[in-house]
Amino acid sequence: MEVQDANRIVAIVGRPNVGKSALFNRIVGRRISIVHEQVGVTRDRVSAEAEHNGHHFELIDTGGLGHFDNQVADDAITASTEAQAEIAIADAGLILFVVDITVGLVPLDEEVARLLHHSGRPVLLLANKADNPQREDQIIDFEGLGFPAFPVSAIQNRGIEPLLASITQQLPEIKNQSVENPLRVAIVGRPNAGKSSYINRLLRSDRVIVSDVPGTTRDSIEIPFAIGSGPSARHYQLIDTAGVQKDTRSRGAVDWFSNLRTEKSIERADVVVLMIDAEVGPTSRDKKIAAKIIEAERGCLLLVNKWDLSEEADQEITQTRYLPALRETLPFLNFAPVLFVSAKSGYNMKRTIEAIDYVAAQTHTEITTGVLNRVIQKAVENLPPPMTKGRRLKIYYATQSGSNPIYFRIFVNNPDLKRANWIAYLKNRLRDAFGLEGAPIFLKLVPRSRDK
Structure with missing residues (x-):
């Protein structure tokens, strides 16, 4: 570093x-x-x-x-x-x-x-x-x-x-020094989930205030750092955000601005790390943050922090048992990889940067039109779209129209014939084929006249 x-x-x-x-x-x-x-x-x-x-x-x-x-x-x-x-x-x-x-x-x-x-x-x-x-x-x-x-x-x-x-x-x-274009990583979560402790462990310095008092970080702290040196160095800009408060109206203008700053930090980030307190588990506030991440169309990594404390409290708890409950509570982020860590002990800390890099790479995935259409054709053959009032959604062809976030334009006979469960199925087939772990994908159905 x-x-x-x-x-x-x-x-x-x-x-x-x-x-x-x-x-x-x-x-x-x-x-x-x-x-x-x-x-x-x-x-x-x-x-x-x-x-x-x-x-x-x-x-x-x-x-x-x-x-x-x-x-x-x-x-x-x-x-x-x-x-x-x-x-x-x-x-x-x-x-x-x-x-x-x-x-x-x-x-x-x-x-x-x-x-x-x-x-x-x-x-x-x-x-x-x-x-x-x-x-x-x-x-x-x-x-x-x-x-x-x-x-x-x-x-x-x-x-x-x-x-x-x-x-x-x-x-x-x-003078005239070039400005780096770092990977912007927002660290978000409810108050006292361990965001600042995670960053301090990652940077090995007391860069932000760490306290057991919820809500200690009220500004979004931007922290530049690099791994390696010279042309091969990987540059990052960590954004440590204030924890999203339960009821900002009762906490005054400062916390309201902090919550707003957190939302803006999510929008400006390339990758968002949502930190979950393992002892408490995912909460309604975590669900609200997850919705903000989806709304901002950002790549996401889930970090379950304080895993050492969770294991001490419940000897029978395992990551395999914990994961389904996490997925059930945060269904919006079922595409995000999950990593169990302990900022206090350092458990799994080295893997977090690798996971962030992986998610960032996934959000920039580009798929050729031919390969994309073969995968979609196979998905339709395995499970055709359901009938709606005697008519069926017909897919003509698709192209990738953007990355970070990943958008696909799918030309169809009538977008109104789509059904949410079948669209979810198609997204899963695309993930099976191309990975895209941590990257949100969006399908835009576009009407096209039937060929004569």
Whole structure:
């Protein structure tokens, strides 16, 4: 696994609620970090590729440094958030230190400044919320912190161009660097299914916050990594999503946005990994996520996590016995391969990347028209379509019209004569012939006039 070049990592740090996430979204150009007035909304490091005038760099948004309001020093989430920010500082080649120009200098800003001076990293101080020229004069309050200062407004897009120019001056060696096209893998599941633990085990680092508290990950965390090096390296972008909450209306706007972000992450992914808690088993929330995966037409892998704990709780449980119940609960995903893993012990972890690669390859399968039609003809001979009001669906020919997702156009006498159970049979015959495990397939029946 390759280590990200620190010279191209830019970390955004600062005390809570100074506008770090809004600045992150402004620089990246799309809404990735959740922006909300509630203190401590960003609890993990959120990263994304950013670009300015041909200069590419990875931008990292961190949770707020320091304790605020009713947070206490031994709070597990707060302590883990601070550790995440400190790791980001250690990884970064450049740090953007964000303060609130409307509030002025506060003691916590001074504490963060001391931490940054101690890091030895180059730092740019950003006095955010300078929404008008009059406020820019207040930047003098921060000159004593000892960093080059920029008045900016993430919301109003003020001062962003000079800031980007300064960032690229700090990172001259990355000009015209090519951007990889990684395989995007979304890790989804209900809260506390073990998604973050799985990623940490996979990457062998504390990349995201891991806690027994359900709902710890509220942002969708994007994590680039590679296996191998040079031209043969395989590049990935892991997306660790917030667990889908049971009733978002009762949990507030932040969790509603997180659930929406999860749905968008599924849509943007090449492969979706749905993680099931082996102890709990598939739930109604897992079924809702499965429906979202189908709706987004994405390749899918099912990971049953915490398998070691499930075996300890029930000595008679076996994977062979567990699988039918899983398939019965998630019939939408009966095409998805299933892998039993333990992020805690490492059981089967090496096989997960192989399985992800396999699903990705299946979604890009291309089938020649001649072979496709021979398989369909054989399926029709073995089980003709049922009669409907004295008429039978007749198939003339078929072609593959797309991959990832896989679409087949089937020209027939009358699409209204199709029956769902026979279409399901035909899909199964196509899978028997071509594999397509983990890849959703879609049949579009198109009317064609009978040849004269």
